Amino acid sequence: MNRKLFTFLSITLFITSAFTFMEDGDDFIEKLVAKFEKFHHENPQEKVYLQLDKPYYLAGETIWFKGYLFDATYHRIDSVSRVLYVDLIDESKGKIIAQRTLKSDGSTFGDILIPDSLAEGSYQIRAYTNYMRNFSEEFFFRQEIKIWEGTSKNKLTETAGNKLQEVADLQFFPEGGNLVVGLQTRVGFKAVNIAGKGVEHEGFVLSSTQDTAAAFNSEHLGMGYFNFTPENLETYTAYVKQKDGTFKSFVLPTAYQQGYTMAIDNVSNKEKIKVFISNSTPIPADKAKDIVIIAQQRGQICFVAKGSEKLKSFGVSIPKDKIPDDGIIQITMFDSKGEPRCERLVFVQQDKQINLKVSTDKAVYKNREKVTLNLEATDKAGKPLKGDFSVAVTDAGQVIPDAFQGNLLTYLLLTSDIAEKKTGEYYASLKGNIEQPAYYFESNNENASRHLDILMLTQGWRRFVWKDIIDNKKPSFQHILETGLSVTGKALRPNGKPANNVSLTLMLKTQNENPQILMSSADSLGNYAFYGIDFNDSTQVFIQGMKDKGSKNLQVSIDPQPSAPKVQIIRTPFNPIEFDAKELSDFLKKAKDAIELEKKLKLNKVQMLDEVVVRAKKETTPDSRKIYGRASNTIKVDNILCAGATNVLQMLQGRVPGVQISPDGSGGYKVIIRGVGTINGSTDPLVVLDGMATSVDILTGINPCDVDEIDILKGADAAIFGSRASNGVISILTKRGGANYDYSKDPALGVALQKRFGYHVAREFYAPKYDVDKPENVRPDFRSTLHWAPNVQTDSTGKATLTYWNTDAKTSINIVVEGTAFSGGIGIAKNTYQVK
Known part of the structure; x- marks a missing residue:
């Protein structure tokens, strides 16, 4: 590409948060930006991220997780939603376990006990808020995990191994989105195997006349690019060489007769992003109109520039210090009609996140020795930060994470905002899937930035489509934002x-x-x-x-309690080549032993004692239905009393001073407790049945002999019920009732009952303390997760300390910390120590 042909614009507009402009006559730009601002104001989005204690489990183990809920623009944990949903999904059976959790300070934590009968296979953890259901399920957090049985049944055959090295599909992505006849374009590509994973390859492009138009080699995970100038009325086919020496063909996209192309240079200059636009058919100056380039990051417009249709080519530079945060920038070019014609994603990494460090008091420990772990969070100036973090400590001999697996940083800044451009049914499951995301954040990898830029060539912006904004198309909001x-x-x-x-x-x-x-x-x-x-x-x-x-x-x-979103079954072939057989076998054996020992420990807590006789006065267990404590008057119902009554109210007549019961003329009863105040002219007392407020009408349908006790509450005795009890309270306690009786089977006018499921209560992570002698300390301890601390908060000094004990394994220990500062900014930290 000859960059001397490009004329840089002399005027570049930077837009403030109010989207004000410094020039007159920019009505088109103002309208476009106003629509953008309105769309994001009316359609705020959220992001959910979960940290798990480890990437794979044995059936019968517990999945421990910490959930973070961020606003999708500034990445702060101050989103309005307060309810987070977490599902464990089977790829063949749909959702099998669902939980809901109260969000506190933007985060929550919980656990999922995996049934020991669960079949071996690939599963997904899905997390979302109710509000997120208004948008595509692409925005839900998903993480695939492997759940094993006691022994692995997966075997890798030589045939399967060969298939995983072959190119099953090859996609081409012209930079900016278009191939245009006569204009040189950089074409990104990505090749994947049958499991949807990138596979290295080489190939060439031939025209219909069998002339070589380009040759290419993949650079990273099946991705790469080549430069290419399509000719008029020509078609092109790429040929890829397979491992067995044969070739497989793939057709390139058809070139447009005229149009625009976009080229981006985000690698050569650390301070600027260079944008180049080429136009195949310039318009005469007297008829030419403006074209516009807009760059946005997560709903914030950070750059706007104008060009002209009369120019064959032109370029602009976007200063990186004007970009609000680390992450993806979407650069779009609009023609004079407001139609988006070219688009490209770039990633800007300015190291604006927090500094997070984790250390231990020693580098080498003994078995069952106490470990003191120190956490410190600071900003780039070294000032301490208060924040919310989660800590996972695992045995490196059993839990072997991918060196480049995703984390909080890669999810928020990279994978949560992009989607692969291919829409074909076969690879629909790969949309938004980024292999080895942490690879692109390696500061000591000189190729990481280049490969990240190639990755951006193959991706599309997933949060919105410009065409929808221009056409005022809005999501259909059917799901409320839940504060509870x-x-x-x-x-x-x-x-x-x-x-x-x-x-x-x-x-x-x-x-x-x-x-x-x-x-x-x-x-x-x-x-x-x-x-x-x-x-x-x-x-x-x-x-x-x-x-x-x-x-x-x-x-x-x-209404019935809302059900979870339908599960879209996604089957991705499992790649057994990723698991070392010996390491996996060791993990499965130790995990199974740990589960069995836990079961034995629980059984051992039930001790068999010799028979003894204890003589003492029996204590009366407080009735949980009598939350009010002492009643003003009490009627104890016996067989004689109930036998002479046709309903509960008849047992009250004449037996409690000040309680008057009379027919209301419509088949019901009027009850007045004299001597108490009234509100709004009403004289009706509050009627409570087994601790639940109800209508007086329901009492006529209850068998009097099912009643154990009737309490009358007046004045201060009824204060616990608030203003509704200003006319007194009649509390009915039944023999059959209690918390488990379903009174929805007892019909009554104006009344409805339903059993509802509330928030999941997280279990406490079990971790033995070996500083004192205990009976269970004699049992072997080879837990794969040594410690899980989901709620670690740094104080005003930016520090936090926690302790735990090592197991019996002589091994390396991995520590992973993830979290966020309350003021904004995210961080991850890792450390390793030895147990000898």
């Missing part, structure tokens, strides 16, 4: 029409916690919703509806 769990439903009149002017009360109570009581109302269509609810495990949710005049003649329903 939610319960929705509908209230209908007896005739089936929506019930408006209806107030609804939600009550839920989990074990050992006070009940949550929330108020809402139905809209004109009868729909109601409760948002921002927090509860763990599972519980019964009770909803009661009431009209403005106090009538409960309603049909109230609760």
